[in-house]
Amino acid sequence: MGVGQAVAPIPGTGWRSEAREDAGFAAIVRTHQRMVYSICWHFFRNRAIAEEIGQDVFLQLYRNLDSIDSPAHLESWLRQTATHRCIDNYRKKSNRQEIPMEGLAEPAALPQVRDTMLSDNLQRLVASLPETQRAVVILRYQEDLDVNEIAATLQMPERTVWSHLRRAIGVLQEKAARRLGSGPDAANQGANQGKER
Amino acid sequence: MEPFDPMEPNEELESSLRQALERKDAPEWFVDGVMARVKSEGMKPRRNWLAGWLGSSGWMRWAAAVATVAIVFGGVRWEQERRQRLQGEAAKAQLMMALKMTGEKLRMAQVRVQSLERDEQAQ
Numbered sequence: 022m023g024v025g026q027a028v029a030p031i032p033g034t035g036w037r038s039e040a041r042e043d044a045g046f047a048a049i050v051r052t053h054q055r056m057v058y059s060i061c062w063h064f065f066r067n068r069a070i071a072e073e074i075g076q077d078v079f080l081q082l083y084r085n086l087d088s089i090d091s092p093a094h095l096e097s098w099l100r101q102t103a104t105h106r107c108i109d110n111y112r113k114k115s116n117r118q119e120i121p122m123e124g125l126a127e128p129a130a131l132p133q134v135r136d137t138m139l140s141d142n143l144q145r146l147v148a149s150l151p152e153t154q155r156a157v158v159i160l161r162y163q164e165d166l167d168v169n170e171i172a173a174t175l176q177m178p179e180r181t182v183w184s185h186l187r188r189a190i191g192v193l194q195e196k197a198a199r200r201l202g203s204g205p206d207a208a209n210q211g212a213n214q215g216k217e218r
Numbered sequence: 219m220e221p222f223d224p225m226e227p228n229e230e231l232e233s234s235l236r237q238a239l240e241r242k243d244a245p246e247w248f249v250d251g252v253m254a255r256v257k258s259e260g261m262k263p264r265r266n267w268l269a270g271w272l273g274s275s276g277w278m279r280w281a282a283a284v285a286t287v288a289i290v291f292g293g294v295r296w297e298q299e300r301r302q303r304l305q306g307e308a309a310k311a312q313l314m315m316a317l318k319m320t321g322e323k324l325r326m327a328q329v330r331v332q333s334l335e336r337d338e339q340a341q
Contacts, residue, residue, distance in 0.1 A: 050248070055244060063242075072251065158235070159239060162232070163240070
């Protein structure tokens with residue numbers, strides 16, 4: 022069986038030896054790469070950094086296969102490690118990225134275009150949040166985790182997660198409203214304002 | 219827009235956020251990149267300084283094992299000899315003390331006997 026066709030080994034009896042083989046580990050990477058890469062991409066909005074951190078996460082997994090005991094544990098371990106790696110990398114000065122608000126696309130009148138631009142602008146706004154708020158928002162809306170699951174992933178009290186989430190959504194609402202408006206009329210108004218600048 | 223209340227979330231914003239933060243596909247070469255790094259970096263950080271120093275050659279490991287055994291046996295032997303020497307020194311000190319006390323008692327007895335002899339001659 023080629024590397025490309027392998028099925029990811031399921032954590033259980035004897036899975037580690039299978040997972041350490043090229044085909045087995047490649048299958049694990051293939052199964053979870055979307056989640057890990059997306060967390061990193063939404064955190065930095067930078068493909069190169071997302072790739073590098075994503076690879077680091079899987080390399081760390083390879084070295085810690087012994088500590089994984091179930092498929093659910095594998096997924097939560099990857100999610101937790103990816104999030105912590107993103108926060109740590111962001112805190113290293115060299116990787117800090119300022120997301121310029123001036124570069125945000127202006128909303129357009131066509132609904133499809135507007136949706137794409139709204140998504141693009143929201144991604145930029147999320148990537149401009151402080152790192153912990155950013156992680157909370159990504160885990161909440163990309164990974165669809167509950168507050169208690171986010172608290173477990175980030176190893177912080179639920180109340181703190183609520184507080185970060187509330188603050189982050191407040192900022193996003195405020196910036197999105199300022200930038201995009203809350204309805205089609207406001208969007209058009211925003212577009213006109215953008216043209217005037 | 220109304221301020222965010224976690225108990226009554228703004229559905230429009232939440233839906234937009236879910237759409238904006240959908241999972242993205244990793245680049246096609248991502249898996250190959252990970253596997254290349256696994257092959258080149260694999261378990262490196264897990265190797266401790268000793269393993270790193272010894273490298274992976276078999277004869278070095280054997281030499282290290284033999285040296286370790288020799289050091290352990292030498293250490294045990296040295297410890298046994300040290301204990302025996304200390305025990306011998308303690309026994310010698312006790313003997314010297316006993317001889318010294320015996321000599322002292324003999325000298326006192328001799329003085330006493332001489333004293334008695336002098337008394338008898340005087341009478």
